[in-house]
Amino acid sequence: MTQPTGQGLMQRTGDVRPDPMQGRDYSRLIQWAVAAVLVVIVAGPLIPILLQGVLSAPLYSAENSFSLGNFTRLFAASGVGTMVWNTVAFALIATVIAQVVGASMAILIGRTNLPGRAWMGEIVIWPIFVGHLVIAFGWVTMYGPSGYISMFVRSLTGVQPWDLYTLTGMGVVGGLTLAPMAYLFCIGAVMKIDGQLEDAARSVGASPFRAMLGVTLPMMRPALVYSTMTNLVIAIEMLSIPLLFGAPVNISTITTFIYQNGLKAVGQPDYGLVGAASVMLLAVVLVLIWAQAGLMRNAARFVSVKGKASRVTRLDLGRARWPLAMLLGGYIFFFIILVFLGVILRAFVSFLSPFVPIGSALTLSNFQQIFDSESHVRAILNSLTISAVGGAVGVAFALLVVVVAMRSEFRYRRALHSIALLPRAVPGIVAGLGIFYMLIWLPGFSILRGTIWIIALAYIMRYVSLAFSSIAPAVTQIGDELDRGARISGASWWRTMRDVVFPLVKPAAFAAYCLLFIQFFKDYVTASFVTQAGSEVIGTSMLGLWNNGENGAVSALATIQIAVTITFIIFARRIMGVKIYG
Amino acid sequence: MADLVIQNFSRRYGAFVAVDDMTLHINDGEFVTFLGPSGCGKSTTLFSIAGLDTPTEGRISIGGKPLFDSQTRTRVPPERRNLGLVFQSYALWPHMTARENLAYPLRLRKVAKSVQQSRIDHALSLVEMTEFAERYPFELSGGQQQRVALARALVYQPDLLLLDEPLSNLDAKLRERARVWLRELQRSLQLTTIYVTHDQFEALAISDKIVVMNKGRILQIGTPTELYERPSSPFVADFLGSANFLDGQVVGQRDGGSVVRLRTGAELLSAQHIAEGAQVQLAIRPERIVIRDGVGDNTVLADVGAEIYLGSILQYETRLGEEMLRVQTTRRLGEKAHLHLPPEAVMLYPVN
Numbered sequence: 001m002t003q004p005t006g007q008g009l010m011q012r013t014g015d016v017r018p019d020p021m022q023g024r025d026y027s028r029l030i031q032w033a034v035a036a037v038l039v040v041i042v043a044g045p046l047i048p049i050l051l052q053g054v055l056s057a058p059l060y061s062a063e064n065s066f067s068l069g070n071f072t073r074l075f076a077a078s079g080v081g082t083m084v085w086n087t088v089a090f091a092l093i094a095t096v097i098a099q100v101v102g103a104s105m106a107i108l109i110g111r112t113n114l115p116g117r118a119w120m121g122e123i124v125i126w127p128i129f130v131g132h133l134v135i136a137f138g139w140v141t142m143y144g145p146s147g148y149i150s151m152f153v154r155s156l157t158g159v160q161p162w163d164l165y166t167l168t169g170m171g172v173v174g175g176l177t178l179a180p181m182a183y184l185f186c187i188g189a190v191m192k193i194d195g196q197l198e199d200a201a202r203s204v205g206a207s208p209f210r211a212m213l214g215v216t217l218p219m220m221r222p223a224l225v226y227s228t229m230t231n232l233v234i235a236i237e238m239l240s241i242p243l244l245f246g247a248p249v250n251i252s253t254i255t256t257f258i259y260q261n262g263l264k265a266v267g268q269p270d271y272g273l274v275g276a277a278s279v280m281l282l283a284v285v286l287v288l289i290w291a292q293a294g295l296m297r298n299a300a301r302f303v304s305v306k307g308k309a310s311r312v313t314r315l316d317l318g319r320a321r322w323p324l325a326m327l328l329g330g331y332i333f334f335f336i337i338l339v340f341l342g343v344i345l346r347a348f349v350s351f352l353s354p355f356v357p358i359g360s361a362l363t364l365s366n367f368q369q370i371f372d373s374e375s376h377v378r379a380i381l382n383s384l385t386i387s388a389v390g391g392a393v394g395v396a397f398a399l400l401v402v403v404v405a406m407r408s409e410f411r412y413r414r415a416l417h418s419i420a421l422l423p424r425a426v427p428g429i430v431a432g433l434g435i436f437y438m439l440i441w442l443p444g445f446s447i448l449r450g451t452i453w454i455i456a457l458a459y460i461m462r463y464v465s466l467a468f469s470s471i472a473p474a475v476t477q478i479g480d481e482l483d484r485g486a487r488i489s490g491a492s493w494w495r496t497m498r499d500v501v502f503p504l505v506k507p508a509a510f511a512a513y514c515l516l517f518i519q520f521f522k523d524y525v526t527a528s529f530v531t532q533a534g535s536e537v538i539g540t541s542m543l544g545l546w547n548n549g550e551n552g553a554v555s556a557l558a559t560i561q562i563a564v565t566i567t568f569i570i571f572a573r574r575i576m577g578v579k580i581y582g
Numbered sequence: 583m584a585d586l587v588i589q590n591f592s593r594r595y596g597a598f599v600a601v602d603d604m605t606l607h608i609n610d611g612e613f614v615t616f617l618g619p620s621g622c623g624k625s626t627t628l629f630s631i632a633g634l635d636t637p638t639e640g641r642i643s644i645g646g647k648p649l650f651d652s653q654t655r656t657r658v659p660p661e662r663r664n665l666g667l668v669f670q671s672y673a674l675w676p677h678m679t680a681r682e683n684l685a686y687p688l689r690l691r692k693v694a695k696s697v698q699q700s701r702i703d704h705a706l707s708l709v710e711m712t713e714f715a716e717r718y719p720f721e722l723s724g725g726q727q728q729r730v731a732l733a734r735a736l737v738y739q740p741d742l743l744l745l746d747e748p749l750s751n752l753d754a755k756l757r758e759r760a761r762v763w764l765r766e767l768q769r770s771l772q773l774t775t776i777y778v779t780h781d782q783f784e785a786l787a788i789s790d791k792i793v794v795m796n797k798g799r800i801l802q803i804g805t806p807t808e809l810y811e812r813p814s815s816p817f818v819a820d821f822l823g824s825a826n827f828l829d830g831q832v833v834g835q836r837d838g839g840s841v842v843r844l845r846t847g848a849e850l851l852s853a854q855h856i857a858e859g860a861q862v863q864l865a866i867r868p869e870r871i872v873i874r875d876g877v878g879d880n881t882v883l884a885d886v887g888a889e890i891y892l893g894s895i896l897q898y899e900t901r902l903g904e905e906m907l908r909v910q911t912t913r914r915l916g917e918k919a920h921l922h923l924p925p926e927a928v929m930l931y932p933v934n
Contacts, residue, residue: 009704009705009739009771481669481673484634485674487634488667488735489661490738504676
């Protein structure tokens with residue numbers, strides 16, 4: 001190397017200012033603003049719910065006093081004991097089925113030489129993208145009392161083969177709806193297990209099957225525990241299946257109770273009772289989420305990957321290969337493909353029955369009905385706008401929360417982190433009710449009343465945790481010396497975020513956007529208390545049509561939702577290169 | 583101009599004390615190395631100077647300008663300190679080319695485009711990276727990234743250059759060359775530089791002054807020669823180079839030095855003066871021991887044990903009673919050897 005000469009570089013000529021800061025530094029202002037907005041959108045809906053739980057009169061009433069009267073009334077009300085039992089039974093049946101089915105599928109698809117595992121793995125997660133409401137419609141269309149398959153089987157056997165309008169029926173449908181979620185968590189864990197761990201078990205004398213039982217299954221434990229708790233929470237707060245299957249036969253759960261007493265009540269809703277029920281539901285979910293965090297504390301015991309991807313060894317199923325493939329294929333055909341097919345088919349016929357040839361019933365009138373109605377067209381456009389714009393705003397906001405919580409010296413960053421994760425524990429129906437209360441309760445928000453922006457705000461509040469959790473790992477992966485390098489070079493915190501961190505998390509932000517788009521597009525529960533004529537979304541319109549018994553139009557709307565979602569996913573995967581759920 | 587003054591600086595994490603009441607003065611233009619084992623507080627000190635860590639107590643100032651003062655609650659944010667920092671991992675921004683990495687601090691200082699270009703060209707030529715200006719970090723080798731990182735830290739005329747183990751990710755040969763090169767570059771820039779390392783050879787080769795740290799405290803400050811020749815404690819003697827330690831007691835004074843009786847009963851003279859009766863630890867470096875053909879002054883007879891071939895030299899493990907003594911020599915030894923310990927090489931440390 002030659003002798004370096006550096007004199008000139010260090011000679012101060014006045015063309016480089018030693019102090020780089022020119023103009024104002026907005027870092028602190030931004031940090032406080034992000035914190036303030038987060039607190040408002042999270043606390044805004046929660047505080048009125050909690051208040052309403054212990055107020056004697058409706059929230060907006062001038063004469064009010066604190067009391068536990070709502071709770072005593074709730075527990076004294078006839079049918080509340082049954083309602084709690086129904087909720088618990090439904091959630092437990094659904095969760096157990098979801099976990100057993102999901103984990104088995106994950107092992108079969110991720111760890112064995114099952115024929116057709118690649119395409120089966122793709123189809124298995126379809127239900128996640130479209131939401132429970134559409135799936136529930138599909139089940140009713142195919143397996144309901146006058147469903148296509150039910151009638152077909154009845155015509156062969158002469159008896160009604162099954163009844164979905166029971167607690168068990170609801171639980172089974174709920175479980176099969178939640179199974180893809182369990183599968184997704186487990187397949188992630190299964191694919192990460194180091195093949196050498198199974199090889200090690202084989203080398204000390206375990207048969208392939210023993211190795212799987214002794215090594216693979218325990219390694220899946222964190223994923224199993226985590227997804228069990230997640231599914232339990234989703235089942236407890238689920239509205240769609242209890243509403244569609246339970247309500248007609250008076251099987252009431254806590255969500256249908258809140259929904260019907262808070263929204264559909266004749267005359268004046270009993271706000272106190274609904275508030276108390278919401279507080280109860282919120283408390284149960286909070287305890288479950290808290291328990292989940294506790295159970296996950298030792299998860300590091302089961303972490304086997306240390307950066308390097310290793311080859312996946314597959315268990316040879318031997319003679320069981322084809323029978324198992326048939327079994328899984330049958331499951332996929334009957335409980336996923338036929339369910340989707342039910343929705344789509346029903347949208348294109350005037351009447352769906354095994355006794356009427358489909359060809360003779362083909363029609364576009366269902367779609368005609370949707371597109372002729374100003375409010376249904378508006379619902380579709382509203383859903384699209386809320387998902388596209390609200391999703392973008394939500395991701396931008398979540399990204400700001402992530403960097404303030406994880407990449408700043410902001411004094412309350414830890415608190416901010418916890419607050420950002422809190423909405424995960426707020427059931428959609430409670431969030432929806434809370435947003436409705438917030439409109440009345442927080443001054444200034446009433447201008448959003450009746451607009452789609454209050455719905456977008458509700459969704460952003462509800463899914464800020466999801467966006468946070470999907471962006472945070474990417475931010476963690478950016479070595480903090482990259483921001484430190486920028487700071488020392490003269491960049492303020494905000495400039496560092498803009499110039500260094502944001503460009504580097506762009507892919508994760510895109511993925512989070514796709515996730516939010518899909519969630520926003522399929523959600524309706526959160527919106528159900530604040531939608532009015534003019535601010536309908538697809539989900540609320542579907543429920544409205546369902547209540548009027550217009551099944552064809554419901555299916556047409558559901559089909560449109562499926563089509564938009566598929567288009568979006570293809571677009572996201574192909575054009576933006578985003579991986580959505582693997 | 584840019585003297586760095588650290589006064590009563592402490593950094594605590596809960597009950598753990600990372601740096602304990604440190605006071606240090608670094609002169610303008612000096613190349614100072616913080617040396618110590620991992621967890622000794624050297625990096626904490628460096629990052630506190632940079633403003634990337636916040637001291638619990640104390641005062642840090644450059645050229646009289648306070649950067650941190652716990653009493654007046656002064657805390658200049660890192661971006662206003664005008665310091666250059668080279669990270670162990672280099673921390674080049676992966677979405678910017680080498681040139682863009684260098685341009686960023688200049689852009690922040692609103693330097694005119696034409697001046698930016700000439701300064702970047704100058705800085706890149708200084709680190710001999712001109713031809714790689716348009717490459718992205720992932721297209722550069724470790725050594726090249728390290729030089730771009732250095733150029734990035736220099737291009738905006740920082741008042742102080744901070745280096746956090748910048749050579750530790752290079753392979754051995756490259757590291758030795760980079761050491762010489764870095765030293766010469768610093769001399770020609772006359773830029774006050776603080777270098778953090780746990781590598782004693784690096785510290786000896788590169789520094790004007792070394793600050794040896796352990797468990798959050800400064801053990802000794804001095805030039806490389808001073809530290810190597812006159813370590814103030816057994817820890818420093820052992821950490822810089824290596825040393826043999828023997829237990830003993832001062833039994834008398836002679837020729838301005840002290841006579842020490844070892845556990846074997848043998849008596850040795852040290853040039854150091856220590857009060858009679860004191861229990862001491864006697865230290866001597868393996869390469870300072872001389873092999874003699876027979877008995878003589880300050881000479882002990884030791885049993886020769888294992889031989890280790892080090893290429894340029896042989897190292898023997900010899901036994902003196904219960905205690906072990908490593909000896910470096912070019913001679914092959916038999917079963918026993920007469921070891922001469924020159925009085926000026928025998929260092930004494932009183933045992934409390």
